[in-house]
Amino acid sequence: MGRRHHRERLDDTPTTTTPKRCINRLRLDDEPSDFTLLDAIADPRLFARNFKNPESWIAWTALIAAAFGLPMDQDQLAIYRKCTGRVDPPIEQMRELVLVVGRRGGKSRVLALIATWLSAFVDYKPYLDPGERGVVQVLAADRDQAKIILRYVKAFFKLPMLAKLVARDSQFGLDLRNSVAIEVTTASFRSVRGRTVVAALADEIAFWNDEGANPDAEVIKAIRPSMATIPNSMLLLASSPYARKGVLWDMHRQYHGKDDPKVLSWQASTEVMNPSLDPKWLADEYERDPLSASAEYGAQFRTDVEAFIAAEAVDAVTSDERERPYIAGKRYYAFADPAGGSGKDSFTLAIGHVEDRVPVLDVIREKKPPFSPRAVIEEYCDLLKQYGIRKLTADRYAAEFVVEGFREHQITLEHSLKPKSQIYSEFLPLLNSKTCDLLDNPRLRTQLIGLERRTARSGKDSIDHGPVGHDDIANAVAGVLTSMGVRKWKYDVTMAWAGSIEPGSNQRSAAAQRLSSLVQVQTMKGYLR
Numbered sequence: 464m465g466r467r468h469h470r471e472r473l474d475d476t477p478t479t480t481t482p483k484r485c486i487n488r489l490r491l492d493d494e495p496s497d498f499t500l501l502d503a504i505a506d507p508r509l510f511a512r513n514f515k516n517p518e519s520w521i522a523w524t525a526l527i528a529a530a531f532g533l534p535m536d537q538d539q540l541a542i543y544r545k546c547t548g549r550v551d552p553p554i555e556q557m558r559e560l561v562l563v564v565g566r567r568g569g570k571s572r573v574l575a576l577i578a579t580w581l582s583a584f585v586d587y588k589p590y591l592d593p594g595e596r597g598v599v600q601v602l603a604a605d606r607d608q609a610k611i612i613l614r615y616v617k618a619f620f621k622l623p624m625l626a627k628l629v630a631r632d633s634q635f636g637l638d639l640r641n642s643v644a645i646e647v648t649t650a651s652f653r654s655v656r657g658r659t660v661v662a663a664l665a666d667e668i669a670f671w672n673d674e675g676a677n678p679d680a681e682v683i684k685a686i687r688p689s690m691a692t693i694p695n696s697m698l699l700l701a702s703s704p705y706a707r708k709g710v711l712w713d714m715h716r717q718y719h720g721k722d723d724p725k726v727l728s729w730q731a732s733t734e735v736m737n738p739s740l741d742p743k744w745l746a747d748e749y750e751r752d753p754l755s756a757s758a759e760y761g762a763q764f765r766t767d768v769e770a771f772i773a774a775e776a777v778d779a780v781t782s783d784e785r786e787r788p789y790i791a792g793k794r795y796y797a798f799a800d801p802a803g804g805s806g807k808d809s810f811t812l813a814i815g816h817v818e819d820r821v822p823v824l825d826v827i828r829e830k831k832p833p834f835s836p837r838a839v840i841e842e843y844c845d846l847l848k849q850y851g852i853r854k855l856t857a858d859r860y861a862a863e864f865v866v867e868g869f870r871e872h873q874i875t876l877e878h879s880l881k882p883k884s885q886i887y888s889e890f891l892p893l894l895n896s897k898t899c900d901l902l903d904n905p906r907l908r909t910q911l912i913g914l915e916r917r918t919a920r921s922g923k924d925s926i927d928h929g930p931v932g933h934d935d936i937a938n939a940v941a942g943v944l945t946s947m948g949v950r951k952w953k954y955d956v957t958m959a960w961a962g963s964i965e966p967g968s969n970q971r972s973a974a975a976q977r978l979s980s981l982v983q984v985q986t987m988k989g990y991l992r
Contacts, residue, residue, distance in 0.1 A: 522546070526562070529727055531557075557726065565731070565733030565759060568733045570703075588642060590692055602664065611666075612647070617637065620637060668711050670705060705764070706929070781903055782900055789851070795814055797812060797855035812843050812939060858879060859878045879942060883927065915928070
């Protein structure tokens with residue numbers, strides 16, 4: 464005999480014949496068997512009040528129809544073809560969606576709508592063991608970003624038709640009475656493990672890549688096994704685009720315009736997804752900064768930003784050592800990237816030495832805010848003295864109080880004469896030629912591969928971290944490894960090569976003799992090395 468499912472009437476109080484623990488999904492009294500999310504958007508008892516101007520949401524209804532394999536009208540089909548590069552619409556639900564949409568296009572509200580629909584109207588009980596709870600995860604670079612979608616979700620669940628499903632409301636999500644929970648979490652490959660994920664919504668994933676030790680690829684790689692036991696699970700990657708790198712770019716490049724039965728890539732500008740936005744305002748944004756606006760609102764991946772360092776290059780010169788001890792007789796160098804302790808930047812220090820003409824990284828130190836700069840300086844000075852260092856270089860923007868702080872401990876701090884972009888430019892050949900030796904430090908690796916080369920309108924390149932990333936450790940490490948004076952060839956201070964043009968001649972011009980004498984004097988005085 465088949466299992467009997469109880470149906471709860473939402474306009475009545477629960478009775479003994481409709482126990483709360485037996486709810487599988489929300490059902491309307493007059494709900495047809497083929498009730499869809501598009502029907503729910505048009506239903507005044509459900510989401511119609513949240514989408515008051517249907518014409519401005521037509522592009523999103525086309526996306527929803529494509530995502531769930533629903534029939535489309537001619538307008539929706541035209542939008543579908545324009546935004547996907549496909550011809551024939553899907554006939555079944557997608558397992559993965561890649562949404563490359565301009566800012567202010569309505570992404571957050573629609574992601575919240577889909578999360579609400581999946582958690583309240585889809586029955587996952589057949590795939591869950593007794594006591595097991597399915598999870599709809601909303602992931603973002605930080606919890607505050609994820610809470611934007613959560614606020615929309617909670618607003619949906621305040622509708623009378625949905626409110627009875629809520630068993631518990633917390634600052635991090637909702638527990639529903641149908642064995643499903645909606646959770647917001649930071650983008651971490653650890654936070655997605657140990658759960659049965661029925662749906663995962665990755666918000667602004669293009670801007671995860673450089674944050675912490677959780678690059679986007681690792682997070683998505685950890686999510687997919689959590690969804691493996693749910694046949695109708697759904698993964699949504701949504702973001703305005705940025706550089707041509709990361710999971711969003713990779714999946715867009717792989718699936719856009721391809722008739723894949725399980726993965727759909729959708730790319731649309733703000734104007735297409737939200738036609739109610741003021742055209743004059745958009746035009747002003749494009750005039751102010753065309754390159755930025757084409758990414759932010761045109762949903763085009765930026766061509767003026769590219770990855771600077773490949774992960775393979777970093778891995779090739781990374782040892783399995785976390786730190787190297789002091790070796791007597793070696794000369795050690797240090798580079799610091801100071802910070803004030805109250806912002807978001809860390810105060811970092813890197814120490815290294817030269818071994819067989821190869822720069823070797825020995826020590827990495829990082830103090831994350833909040834901290835006392837004086838206490839950190841004192842700690843770093845003790846470490847520097849252990850390595851016999853009495854002089855170090857720092858980022859050229861180091862404040863004067865940092866210089867004074869090191870001086871109080873008999874350590875001389877000098878500002879780097881090179882801007883950060885030049886330091887990174889000199890560091891890249893060391894990596895690519897495998898002529899440096901790094902330490903095994905996950906944050907160093909993440910920061911190095913998160914560096915970006917940007918080309919300004921003038922054609923000048925700059926190298927820095929991404930929009931939400933950091934490079935405090937990377938800056939200190941690149942600074943110390945490029946400050947050791949390692950050269951491929953030594954400079955011939957005798958200037959013998961500047962003499963006669965006759966082969967084998969040892970004669971030198973008077974100018975060459977004077978320059979040679981000057982260089983030798985400066986070298987003896989220690990001005991040149």
